[in-house]
Amino acid sequence: MTWINRLKLLSGLLVVLVTVAAATIILNQRESQVASSSASIQALSYSIGSDYPGTVVEQTVKQGDEVVQGQPLMTIQSPALTQALSSTTISVPTSTAYAVTDDGMLSLLATESGVISKVDAGVGGFVAAGQALATIDRGEGMFVSAEFRLEPYNFARVAKGARVELILPDHSRVEGEVTDIRVSTVDGQADADLTIASSELVMGGAGGLIASGTPVTAILHLTEEGPLAGIKSAFLEFLEQIGV
Amino acid sequence: MTALTDRLYRGPRRTDAQPLARATENKAAQSPTLSLFVLVATVGVLAYTLFLFNPDNRGDWLPYSLVIVAEVVLVSQALVSMWTILAGGQDPRGFTFHHAQERLFDGGLADRRGLGGSPERWPMFIGEKQIAVDVFITVYGEDLAKIRQTTMAALALRGEHTTWILDDGRSDDVRDLAAELGANYVRRLSGNGAKAGNVNHALTLAKGEYFAIFDADFVPKPDFLYETVPFFIDDDVAFVQTPQAYGNMNNLVSRGAGFMQSVFYRFIQPGRNRFNAAFCVGTNVVFRRSAIEDIGGMNTDSKSEDVWTSLELHERGWRSIYIPVTLAVGDAPETIEDYTKQQMRWASGGFEILMQRNPLSPRTRLSLDQRLQYTVTATHYFAGITPFLLLMVPPMEIYFDLHPVDLTVTPLTWFLFYAGFYGLQMLLAFHTMGSFRIETLVLATVSFPIYIAALLNVFSGREQKWHVTGGSGRRSSPFNFMIPQVMVFTFLLLTSFVAISKDIGHQNLTLATAWNVTNTVLIGVFIAAAFRESHRAKAAARRARKRSAAPRAPQAPIERAARPAETPRTTTPALEPQLAFSTRRALRSTDLRTDRSRPAPASELTTLNDLSEGRIA
Numbered sequence: 001m002t003w004i005n006r007l008k009l010l011s012g013l014l015v016v017l018v019t020v021a022a023a024t025i026i027l028n029q030r031e032s033q034v035a036s037s038s039a040s041i042q043a044l045s046y047s048i049g050s051d052y053p054g055t056v057v058e059q060t061v062k063q064g065d066e067v068v069q070g071q072p073l074m075t076i077q078s079p080a081l082t083q084a085l086s087s088t089t090i091s092v093p094t095s096t097a098y099a100v101t102d103d104g105m106l107s108l109l110a111t112e113s114g115v116i117s118k119v120d121a122g123v124g125g126f127v128a129a130g131q132a133l134a135t136i137d138r139g140e141g142m143f144v145s146a147e148f149r150l151e152p153y154n155f156a157r158v159a160k161g162a163r164v165e166l167i168l169p170d171h172s173r174v175e176g177e178v179t180d181i182r183v184s185t186v187d188g189q190a191d192a193d194l195t196i197a198s199s200e201l202v203m204g205g206a207g208g209l210i211a212s213g214t215p216v217t218a219i220l221h222l223t224e225e226g227p228l229a230g231i232k233s234a235f236l237e238f239l240e241q242i243g244v
Numbered sequence: 245m246t247a248l249t250d251r252l253y254r255g256p257r258r259t260d261a262q263p264l265a266r267a268t269e270n271k272a273a274q275s276p277t278l279s280l281f282v283l284v285a286t287v288g289v290l291a292y293t294l295f296l297f298n299p300d301n302r303g304d305w306l307p308y309s310l311v312i313v314a315e316v317v318l319v320s321q322a323l324v325s326m327w328t329i330l331a332g333g334q335d336p337r338g339f340t341f342h343h344a345q346e347r348l349f350d351g352g353l354a355d356r357r358g359l360g361g362s363p364e365r366w367p368m369f370i371g372e373k374q375i376a377v378d379v380f381i382t383v384y385g386e387d388l389a390k391i392r393q394t395t396m397a398a399l400a401l402r403g404e405h406t407t408w409i410l411d412d413g414r415s416d417d418v419r420d421l422a423a424e425l426g427a428n429y430v431r432r433l434s435g436n437g438a439k440a441g442n443v444n445h446a447l448t449l450a451k452g453e454y455f456a457i458f459d460a461d462f463v464p465k466p467d468f469l470y471e472t473v474p475f476f477i478d479d480d481v482a483f484v485q486t487p488q489a490y491g492n493m494n495n496l497v498s499r500g501a502g503f504m505q506s507v508f509y510r511f512i513q514p515g516r517n518r519f520n521a522a523f524c525v526g527t528n529v530v531f532r533r534s535a536i537e538d539i540g541g542m543n544t545d546s547k548s549e550d551v552w553t554s555l556e557l558h559e560r561g562w563r564s565i566y567i568p569v570t571l572a573v574g575d576a577p578e579t580i581e582d583y584t585k586q587q588m589r590w591a592s593g594g595f596e597i598l599m600q601r602n603p604l605s606p607r608t609r610l611s612l613d614q615r616l617q618y619t620v621t622a623t624h625y626f627a628g629i630t631p632f633l634l635l636m637v638p639p640m641e642i643y644f645d646l647h648p649v650d651l652t653v654t655p656l657t658w659f660l661f662y663a664g665f666y667g668l669q670m671l672l673a674f675h676t677m678g679s680f681r682i683e684t685l686v687l688a689t690v691s692f693p694i695y696i697a698a699l700l701n702v703f704s705g706r707e708q709k710w711h712v713t714g715g716s717g718r719r720s721s722p723f724n725f726m727i728p729q730v731m732v733f734t735f736l737l738l739t740s741f742v743a744i745s746k747d748i749g750h751q752n753l754t755l756a757t758a759w760n761v762t763n764t765v766l767i768g769v770f771i772a773a774a775f776r777e778s779h780r781a782k783a784a785a786r787r788a789r790k791r792s793a794a795p796r797a798p799q800a801p802i803e804r805a806a807r808p809a810e811t812p813r814t815t816t817p818a819l820e821p822q823l824a825f826s827t828r829r830a831l832r833s834t835d836l837r838t839d840r841s842r843p844a845p846a847s848e849l850t851t852l853n854d855l856s857e858g859r860i861a
Contacts, residue, residue: 001721009723012731020738023643027742030645031749153750 025235028224034154036194036218039146039166041201043137043212045117048108050098053129054078056121057105061134063119067110072099073134076106076127114138115203117212137212142201144176146218148192155183155190157222164196165219168209174200178220194220278333281672282326288664293319295661296649303647307640311648314630315665321627322669324620325512332515336475336565344370344477348470349403363402368469370476376452377405377469377530381427382439385413386460388421394463395425403469408450410442437544439526440553444541452533459527462488462574472530475565482535482562483554486528486569487513490576496773497583500683502576507673513566521617522566523554527574535562548593555597555618559609580722580774583687584694588708591625591698598622599702628695631688635732635763641756642743655755682769689763690770693728721781722774733771736764 001009058075061067082104084090092100099107118135121127144166150158158181166174176198183192196218201210224233295301296315302308349366359365367374379398383391391409398407407427411418414431422429432445443457454476458464472484487509490502516522524531526549536542536553538560543552554564577583601608603618610618640646649658670680701708723730743757 001723005724005727009727009730012727013734016731016735016738020735020742023639023739024742027643027746031746151750 021235032222032224034148034150034220034222036146036220037149039144039196039216039218041142041210041212041214041216042145043114043117043139043142043203045135045137045212046112046114047132048073048097048111048134048136049130049132050076050078050106050108050127051095051129052076052078052081052084052106053127054080054106056123056125056127056133059119059121059123061116061119063116065116066114066139067116067136068113069110070096071110072107073110073116074108074121076108078104078106080129081106108133110136112136112138113140137203139203141197142203142210142212143179144196144198144201144216144218146194146196146216146220148190148194148218148220149186150190150192152188152190154222155192158192158194158220159223162223163221164194164198165221166196166198167217167219168206169215170206170209172206172209174198174206176201176218194218278675279330281668281675282330285326285668285672286323288668289319289322292661292665295657301649301653303649307637307646307648310633310637310640314633317623317626317630319665321620321624322665324616326672328515328519328617328620329511330515331518332511332513334514334518336514336517336567340477341474344474345470347372348474363466364400365404366402368403368405368473370473375454375473375476377403377473378446378450378452378455379405379407380443380446380450380455380457381407381409381460382442382457382527383409383411383413383415383418383460384439385415388415388417391418391460392421392425394458394460395421395427397463397465398458399425399427400466401464401469402466403473405456405469406450406452408446410446412438412442437542438547438549440542440544440549444544447533447536447541454530454532456530457527458572459574462527462572464528464572465570468528468571469530471567471569471571472565476530476532478563480561480563481532481565482557483524483529483531484565484567485513485522485524486567486571488525488528489570489573491573492575492578495578495777496683496686496769497580497777498576498578499681500687501583501586503681503684504687505576510568514568516617517564517566519613519617520563520611521558521614522564523621524550524564526550528572535560538562546593546596547589548596551593551597551621555601558614558618579777581720581725584725587628587691587694588698591628591695592702592708594622594625595699595702625695625698628688629692629699631690632692632696632732635689635736638743638756638760638763639736639739641754642739642746642760658755686766686769686773689766690726690729693726693732722777726770726774729767729770733764733767736760736767740764 054076055078056074057077059073060075061071061073067073081092081100084092085100085102085104096109097111098109101107114136116134117137119133120131120135121133127133144164146164148158158178160178160181162178164176164178166176168174176196178194179197180195181192182194183190185191203210203212293315296312348368348370350369354360354366357365368377369375379401381391381394381398395407395409409418409422409427409429411422411429411431412435419429419431430446430449432442435441437444443455447455454473456464456468456472468486472486475481475484488505489509490498490505493499493502513522535557539553539556543549543556546552557564577586597603597618603610603615603622608615637648641648673680697708700706740757740761743754743760747753747757
């Protein structure tokens, strides 16, 4: 071959190599992550109830209010409580969930700080013992529940503690990690239900988008394996080393 | 030969009861089974097309559109070729032909002149009028032994004719050979217009009503004139073309190229005959001189002067005849260099017609039949580009998970439709040609860079330049001509590795991997052939060096002067023709570069440098 053609061939082969390397990195990237089929932010929630039946006489919070621990939520006038108080055989237990007065009034208190997500009873309503009257979503410790449909070979690559990227509806990203894995098999594919925790999931964050029920997309990073696994990290290390 | 013509005809004219055995014509083209095959194959093609266009099967848009574009080109070409093949089952010879053929020679006259033993001097008659025929052998630095063989065969053609060697290689050895054998020798000073210019120049010297053209490597059979000239009994016949048959099917390139062409010569050209659109291929052809004069000489503006000349003749209302009888045997391109240049020349010719004289434009004066066939010629090489699109589909799926068809379509369904398209065409090839050659598939897969380059060149009006010899006079390596193929091969090979390791990770084999590996192997076969060719050439060069180092008389120095860029003439006999052939083509394309826009003026054409004392009247 002539020198000019050798040079052409050599630069052509270089172009091919770079193309293949770039395409392989993209392939690895795609292979090492899976997008959720559905995911949403969830909060730990607590139901507020009364041990004594009675009539609601006062409601101090409404749905969406932020409450702090110990804040009174509603007051119930309970004949059963009055009777118990006057009885000598039955004692009224003390609780952090409510406070009682001697005239048989019962004040329900917030057991956790958070947001009132639901109020089930209004002033004047009669409530039975044990009935849920309000729900508080805890402001901290929110999590994402995500469903993934995985190929069986990929299910082996899901690990607790794996990195997850959460994409909020405004395309901002939040980092999280897998804390719990549950799986069932449908049509030969693994339907994995993952719980993802993140320190950044704080109620009302990201312009109010972080709230219970907000839909998100979760990108699960799988553990790398196989002969192509090292290429990407080697490339990224190289980039770091040369200072890019 | 035990043809009828072995006996000289005497006595009153009569119709011959014994028909001429047409042993060489392809029976398959006339078989009714062929119609059935074509019909079934058409159904397969249509089913495949419907399958692809079904919106339910559509996959990701990028690979889907690549597949659709490629398959639409392939499907339409396939349908038109099958239609053309079906049209070819008709014998172009009518009563007038047979009548004229019977009366071509006059036995009584031959006897009176005492020519019984020398059929090459029997006078020929068309319509009771004696005719003069010239036979041109175009030479451009070919191997001397080859020229000798061709010239001897040309001199021995049955029927009185004048044989001319038109030497553009300006070799004194060829001149001596012409004198020795008794052929006329013509050498011109300029190289204008390449082969067509050479013929035009010769037409200023030769005065016969008809002239035949042979490339120096095509050896005609004695019956060439007897089988072709009688067609000129019809006044509107401009030329009679016969096929190019090859005698050197001895490596991948020549077998693949030869086989591809035999489909063209056995089926497509006879079909085109029906459309009056068979075109001249530059050799093994007889022209009517007045037809060529009518269009102002052979076309010299293009590298594909033969197709352009045919187009101009058809535009002027002349008729062309093609007969699928092998009347000359020559050499198919044997090296990748020759093959590349040949395909480049043909593809450029096709694209030139499309760009410069669109057969569908109302300004082109052709019949509807001819418009259709010339459109097929002009767009034929698009089909050669489609393998590139199809080669890129599996890598897209491997790297980017982009699927050409919907994922719910099972591989089996896909395969059945695919087999309906390609399988039936292979079956058709098997039925018509007797075999399906893997070499053809290999060449069809790897030739796309040539056609893409041809398209770009024609589009931008550039000439292809080859960086071939390094100036040291060595034989150029085939890899000079296949840089894109080597790149694509490397890409596919690496992709195959990635695909296999990905599939091992997933524990399932994908169709994309299977296709990609198949494509890699196909191109790999070509690369291996290139290595073999390169190795052979090197070994030949080594032998040549060793021999020239030995104290002996230098071999054929004149020839070396004619071909300065070649190895000394001591290569193996098998290599000889291809060396000569390639140089000739290379030099020819060089001349064209200089005079492309400038047709040779008449004064230049008549410049006669050396005309031997032949038997010119």
